[in-house]
Amino acid sequence: xxxxxxxxxxxQGYCSLCIARCGTVATxxxxxxxxxxxxxxxxxxxxxxxxxxxxxxxxYHKERLKRPLRRTRPKGDADPGWEEISWxxxxxxxxxxMRRIAExxxxxxxxxxxxxxxxxxxxxxxxxxxxxxNAFGTPNHVSALELCGWGRGYATRYVFGVGSxxxxxxxxxMANIAESGCLIxxxxxxxxxxxxxxxATVAGLKRGMKLIVIDPRKAGLANKADVWLxxxxxxxxxxxxxxxxxxxxxxxxDEAFVRRWSNGPLLVRSDTDRLLRTEDLLSGxxxxxxxxxxxxxxxxxSYDPVTGCYEASADHLALRGEYTVATxxxxxxCRPVFDRYAALCSKYSPEMIEATCWxxxxxxxxxxxxxxxxxxVSYYAWSGHEHxxxxxETARAMAMLYALTGSFDAAGGNVLxxxxxxxxxxGENLPAARxxxxxxxxxxxxxxxxxxxxxxxxxxxxxVLEDTPYPVRGLVxxxxxxxxxxxxxxxxxxxxxxxxxxxxxxxxxxxxAALADVVLPVASCFEREALKIxxxxxxxxxxxxxxxxxxxxxxxxxxxxxDIVLGLATRLGLGEHFWNGDVDAAYRQQxxxxxxxxxxxxxxPAGLRKPLTTQHTKYAARxxxxxxxxxxxxxxxxxxxxxxxIDHGYSAMPDFVEPPVSPTARxxxxxxxPLILTCAKPSLFCQTQHRALPGLRxxxxxxxxxxxxxxxxxxxxxxxxxxxxxxxAGGMRARARFSEAxxxxxxxxxxxxxxxxxxxxxxxxxxxxxxxxNFNLTVDASVRDPVSGTPSHRSNLCEVGPVxxxxxxxx
Numbered sequence: 001x002x003x004x005x006x007x008x009x010x011x012q013g014y015c016s017l018c019i020a021r022c023g024t025v026a027t028x029x030x031x032x033x034x035x036x037x038x039x040x041x042x043x044x045x046x047x048x049x050x051x052x053x054x055x056x057x058x059x060y061h062k063e064r065l066k067r068p069l070r071r072t073r074p075k076g077d078a079d080p081g082w083e084e085i086s087w088x089x090x091x092x093x094x095x096x097x098m099r100r101i102a103e104x105x106x107x108x109x110x111x112x113x114x115x116x117x118x119x120x121x122x123x124x125x126x127x128x129x130x131x132x133x134n135a136f137g138t139p140n141h142v143s144a145l146e147l148c149g150w151g152r153g154y155a156t157r158y159v160f161g162v163g164s165x166x167x168x169x170x171x172x173x174m175a176n177i178a179e180s181g182c183l184i185x186x187x188x189x190x191x192x193x194x195x196x197x198x199x200a201t202v203a204g205l206k207r208g209m210k211l212i213v214i215d216p217r218k219a220g221l222a223n224k225a226d227v228w229l230x231x232x233x234x235x236x237x238x239x240x241x242x243x244x245x246x247x248x249x250x251x252x253x254d255e256a257f258v259r260r261w262s263n264g265p266l267l268v269r270s271d272t273d274r275l276l277r278t279e280d281l282l283s284g285x286x287x288x289x290x291x292x293x294x295x296x297x298x299x300x301x302s303y304d305p306v307t308g309c310y311e312a313s314a315d316h317l318a319l320r321g322e323y324t325v326a327t328x329x330x331x332x333x334c335r336p337v338f339d340r341y342a343a344l345c346s347k348y349s350p351e352m353i354e355a356t357c358w359x360x361x362x363x364x365x366x367x368x369x370x371x372x373x374x375x376x377v378s379y380y381a382w383s384g385h386e387h388x389x390x391x392x393e394t395a396r397a398m399a400m401l402y403a404l405t406g407s408f409d410a411a412g413g414n415v416l417x418x419x420x421x422x423x424x425x426x427g428e429n430l431p432a433a434r435x436x437x438x439x440x441x442x443x444x445x446x447x448x449x450x451x452x453x454x455x456x457x458x459x460x461x462x463x464v465l466e467d468t469p470y471p472v473r474g475l476v477x478x479x480x481x482x483x484x485x486x487x488x489x490x491x492x493x494x495x496x497x498x499x500x501x502x503x504x505x506x507x508x509x510x511x512x513a514a515l516a517d518v519v520l521p522v523a524s525c526f527e528r529e530a531l532k533i534x535x536x537x538x539x540x541x542x543x544x545x546x547x548x549x550x551x552x553x554x555x556x557x558x559x560x561x562x563d564i565v566l567g568l569a570t571r572l573g574l575g576e577h578f579w580n581g582d583v584d585a586a587y588r589q590q591x592x593x594x595x596x597x598x599x600x601x602x603x604x605p606a607g608l609r610k611p612l613t614t615q616h617t618k619y620a621a622r623x624x625x626x627x628x629x630x631x632x633x634x635x636x637x638x639x640x641x642x643x644x645x646i647d648h649g650y651s652a653m654p655d656f657v658e659p660p661v662s663p664t665a666r667x668x669x670x671x672x673x674p675l676i677l678t679c680a681k682p683s684l685f686c687q688t689q690h691r692a693l694p695g696l697r698x699x700x701x702x703x704x705x706x707x708x709x710x711x712x713x714x715x716x717x718x719x720x721x722x723x724x725x726x727x728x729a730g731g732m733r734a735r736a737r738f739s740e741a742x743x744x745x746x747x748x749x750x751x752x753x754x755x756x757x758x759x760x761x762x763x764x765x766x767x768x769x770x771x772x773x774n775f776n777l778t779v780d781a782s783v784r785d786p787v788s789g790t791p792s793h794r795s796n797l798c799e800v801g802p803v804x805x806x807x808x809x810x811x
Contacts, residue, residue: 026551119686122479173415177197180413187215268336430577440462440472488791680748684697697760703750705725722803
């Protein structure tokens with residue numbers, strides 16, 4: 001008698017473990033999720049990574065949280081005394097604590113934390129979380145923005161008015177790799193972090209696209225690059241200025257774009273270092289306008305930022321030179337913004353770049369030549385350039401370099417692709433949202449993440465421990481593993497322990513969740529529905545709308561983050577603002593403007609396409625008055641010179657700032673700590689996750705420190721040895737791995753290690769012990785970017801040595 005045939009079904013969807021959101025097909029055999037494969041019919045379905053293939057292990061892992069838990073012992077006790085409780089009891093306790101804190105200190109005293117949408121599935125529910133914050137009345141969203149997204153997507157808004165590199169739901173220009181003549185990957189290795197970009201890049205190389213990779217490591221696509229620039233960690237800003245210097249000197253820049261669409265022609269007063277304005281002129285002509293120099297008529301002409309128009313043709317505006325202008329203060333010497341920018345760049349000669357960035361002049365020129373002659377250019381930059389205490393000025397310098405190519409929003413450049421029309425559900429217009437207190441950190445850094453209500457963990461810890469700028473007494477966390485993903489784990493631990501109340505929702509009991517009063521079990525992205533409108537990778541992907549189905553039911557009583565938000569809102573008396581708990585009603589509100597219905601999406605699990613038409617160079621389009629649309633900056637131009645920055649005490653242009661803890665900045669430390677420590681993400685894990693999955697962990701049992709064999713030999717280190725990594729701030733341990741391509745002065749670590757894997761006999765590590773594996777113990781979180789508050793995670797001084805025989809073999 002033959003065995004009964006298994007019941008096999010396939011479910012089309014997409015993986016939400018990271019920002020790639022790869023299109024997938026799940027196989028369910030006899031009711032069990034057994035495998036995940038790419039869906040080649042999906043616009044992001046060319047491939048999936050090892051993390052996606054390990055999805056069934058994640059779904060069925062024995063350590064998944066299954067029921068709400070309540071702490072029964074003090075936070076100082078080694079045993080929290082977790083007690084299983086009902087969902088009703090858990091949500092009632094959280095809502096009661098939130099109301100009590102709001103009554104005593106104001107709603108801003110309750111903060112929300114959230115994991116990164118780039119490396120978790122929280123994007124499924126992020127808009128609902130923000131809506132709950134807005135409905136409750138708190139601006140304090142503790143996030144990873146200062147580490148992930150700030151540089152590429154927010155700091156560059158001060159140049160282009162929008163992010164010059166897309167950041168998912170936060171918008172921005174997407175690298176149009178399919179039509180690029182040259183692609184720059186800057187501090188970004190998509191082979192390890194966003195496989196959709198990796199497959200697109202390989203396809204581009206096959207058709208002849210040029211590739212420039214800027215990375216201290218020769219990893220991933222750096223091995224296929226036409227030019228690989230092995231930059232010293234933390235000096236990317238100098239490199240951007242040095243490349244711009246060559247391009248300006250050689251005439252390798254789009255002068256017409258700079259003249260017409262940047263504020264490069266505007267005159268800067270030499271006496272005040274501010275833009276010259278029409279009210280300064282002796283003629284006393286109108287106010288609120290700026291001034292440029294017309295070379296054809298040899299006179300000053302006005303520029304109106306309201307209309308985006310000059311009083312004369314822009315064709316003859318001067319970009320270089322020095323001009324004397326009659327003003328009410330007498331004759332004033334002035335120079336165009338672009339002349340000032342060129343002078344700044346000229347400080348970064350090839351010889352200066354070689355000394356600062358460790359890049360030979362020949363490679364620098366080859367990169368500049370390739371950028372210019374292989375246009376159109378697109379670029380994508382990520383956390384390799386963001387994890388530094390000079391990240392804001394670096395990102396601005398990179399954006400200005402890109403502006404020189406004239407490729408922004410042009411076919412093959414970084415394009416502002418259209419999006420399927422959608423209704424907002426994030427609740428900015430709710431009554432409480434209109435009277436929010438200032439977010440924590442905005443007073444110290446008014447142009448940084450707190451301007452958009454994103455609070456850095458460091459500032460959150462201070463508010464908890466010091467009541468600065470006001471007390472924060474509660475936290476509602478959605479997956480953010482703050483103690484492993486950010487610097488200052490000790491300060492974070494103290495702050496979480498000091499809270500009056502902390503609730504945390506997650507898939508596993510992390511070191512951060514272990515300090516909560518109530519822990520809620522979360523359904524994985526394979527166990528819940530989610531709506532996605534646009535896939536942020538290409539014009540085709542942007543047109544795709546999909547309601548992802550649940551592949552299997554969640555374990556135990558786990559719920560989606562969205563369901564948790566709706567349930568909590570109801571108990572807070574906010575149900576009327578949350579569709580009375582009906583998530584389908586929320587989805588219908590989002591879909592309304594698109595013309596696509598929820599029923600249609602449920603009938604088509606693979607998703608539907610909404611035809612979109614891409615219009616390039618939208619800044620040149622004319623409004624109904626005939627004025628150019630321009631850019632959404634104060635000047636309506638790409639801004640090489642920022643009066644906004646001057647108004648807040650910063651430099652108008654992004655000069656390079658040496659990393660604060662480097663051989664150059666701290667020669668007093670260099671004798672004891674002669675190496676530069678940076679870090680990189682391993683391909684098998686998403687930040688602090690997935691190390692408990694044996695299918696992945698068996699391929700990377702231990703954290704590694706990558707170093708040149710010569711560096712290791714000088715210290716008696718063998719390949720595979722456990723080594724101590726020490727910085728002025730602290731230390732960790734990892735296994736040595738040799739790389740001939742790495743500069744002997746640089747070592748590369750990995751962050752996110754804490755989890756054990758019982759199946760492989762690997763125990764968990766103490767994330768707070770000096771001999772553990774927590775990379776963030778090596779980071780001095782007090783060394784921060786003055787604009788964004790970003791700590792220097794990737795450019796610190798260190799020393800490395802073998803673990804002595806007398807000590808334990810493993811941490």
